[in-house]
Amino acid sequence: MRAIYSQTLYWIAVTFVLFPILVLLGIYMRTVQAGGLAGLDAWFYPMMTLHGVGMVGVWYVASMACAANVLAKYVAPSPAIGRLALVGTVIGVVLLLVCVFLGRFAAGWYFLYPLPFKGEWPAWAAVVFLLSLTVLGATWLVWSLDLLRAIASKYSLSQALGWHYLSGSGELALPPAVLIITVSLIASVAALVAGVVVLVLFYFELLIGAPSDALLMKNLIFFFGHTLVNLAMYLGVALAYEVLPQYAGRPWKTNKIVVISWNTVLLIVLVAYFHHLYMDFVQPGVLQYIGQIASYASAIPAAVVTIFGALLLVYRAKMRWNLASILFYLGLVGWAIGGVGAVIDSTISANVRLHNTLWVPAHFHTYMVAGLVFLVVAYFYHACQEASAAPESTGYHKLLAALLVIGAYGFFLMFYLSGAYSVPRRFALYPAELGHGAVYSGIAAAFAAVFLLGFVLYLVETGRRWLKAVQAA
């Protein structure tokens, strides 16, 4: 348990270094789109690729590290595999930096086939990118499997999924975090296996010239990407289930409804990805309709069970508000609001007007930044504060949270407005007809700077505690 905790402290350091850099890349992108960095716009797409892969990767590993730390309370994850994940991630990141900065690789974070082979970057850059993903994917797959192994050493599959609650036998108390982490890890294995298949097909073309089917590749890539992002979000929610009760002074336990809810989530998350392919009209129609039904269905367990449960936990509770509990609470708000934006976008007839406009980054930034990031950094603060027991100022923590919220939601609002006004995503510069997108970009960059300021203050506040935690460890 101690070794896993030490590794969590390393993961916190990795996140604290990488996240502000990736935010800066985001600010750079919005500034370029605003027409504010003439001469530096040629780096837009490579930086977009780095920002996308980096953000998805960082918050996946950060949420996995927190999940491993939570699990270590109940089961025994392997410290050796934890180290492998850390080393593999660092190697993967170095390879990614090489292909982006030296090779100007710019196929985007979901690198739709066959773009990696058909861009303006050299062939070696595409190979290094694929190698980077191979290292990351392989180590994360082993990491996911090890955490599942650790769970399986104490709970059978049916117990870990809480099925004994359905038969009315709740003698074996299953912490909700373990249930959610189990669901997320099963999804993680499925996503990473799909990622491996994608990479193998890319290597086939690279080595023996066997081309792949573009529609199949798109399905596999979105299954991989969609599932990975969603399960990271679920891991963040698991942290809230684990920690928020400590601040509310009330329990948040597993029961039949929670079990049904999270088992349903496991089924839904595996088929909801079809909503990414609505505009591929050749995809069989039944899959498109399943995509919308599954996306709508995903709102029920999230809203009725988890969000309602969190509100009930906090309602008239003797809450101890500090940076951790405030951010956990705000994280659930971000998840809910981003979820509404996502459900709207998952409506096929609305998607025709919103797909690949800035509405898409609008909703995924909402639940990634104001949802997942808030939940994970809340846990980071909580873990460091527990170890350091440093004095706290609730007023200052509220100010910090206010800066993060104002920066983040101002930034998101510009995305939502741009999306409603049909401004496309992933345009380095806007043509005159879409020039209004540049105005929103400039305002968004300013709000993002406010968010970054808030995060730097958060870093100072948590960093001091992190140092004490490292010394204590």
Place this chain on the structure above:
Amino acid sequence: MRSLLMPALIFTLALAGPARADPAAEGKVLFEQKCASCHTIGGGDRIGPDLHGVAERRPQEWLLRFVTEPDKMIAAKDEVAVRLYEKYNRIIMPNLGLAENDARALLAHIQAASSATPPAAAAPPTPLRMPRPQLIAPQSTILVAFLALAAVIIAVFAWVALSTRSPAEVDVKKAYGVRKIFFVTASVVLVALLIATLPRAPYAGADVKPDRIVHVAARQFDFVFSDEPIVSASDLGRVPTIQRLELKAGALVEFRVTALDVNHGFGLYGPQRQLLAQTQAMPGYVNRLVVRLAEPGQYKVFCLEYCAAGHHLMQSGVTVN
């Protein structure tokens, strides 16, 4: 010695390729296949420069080398090549794998086309910014619905957070009753929305009889319109293409959209500069997008799937009369 010379001569001739009957005609096909996505001859600058009269502006040796190995010339910091790279959005002209013979054929076509067409008139200055467009339905409805729901969520969370100022025990049974009402309400609303929206999906049935079919081939970084199918890059230059697409107002039009290289998006913007319809353009597949463009005016097509450095420059126009 003679026996050695003959095979060497045959080998050299084979490498040089067959003599070309009409280099300009071959160059025209090559131009459509390899160059027209970024260049015009007398049509003005696109991703790259207008090539009208380029043979008079640059030495032939330089042109031949630039067409066959532009990457090497930029890497070697050739002054003109670097200047062009800087001027045209720093998008590197790719090495298209053309041999010297191909380059000569291309130059022959460019020369012939240049003498047959006048140079492009100076384009009217494009305003850097146009006024913000009017928000149209359903986008306006979507935005209002989203903001309203977000406001409700914020209000509920704020109310619950404020309730912690006066802590008290909660009647869990009563709360579960509220949850049941919430569950039933949310389920009914979502099912109603499914019933209302699923039939409005944009997928055309096989029985649709459009007034006109337009074939669209997307490639890095332009859209090619044609009345005939274009299924591969080799069709370009052979299949007649539509330079200015004009459609009748109110007509039912079917766009059959494919891609010749990577994934692209075919996003159709109306005169109000808002997205009206879209579909993906995918290599190896044809997506059928059926739309009725009721309002006359200038429509734009933008690429809505990221496709590399020239993505934001990939656009086309449709006139609806």
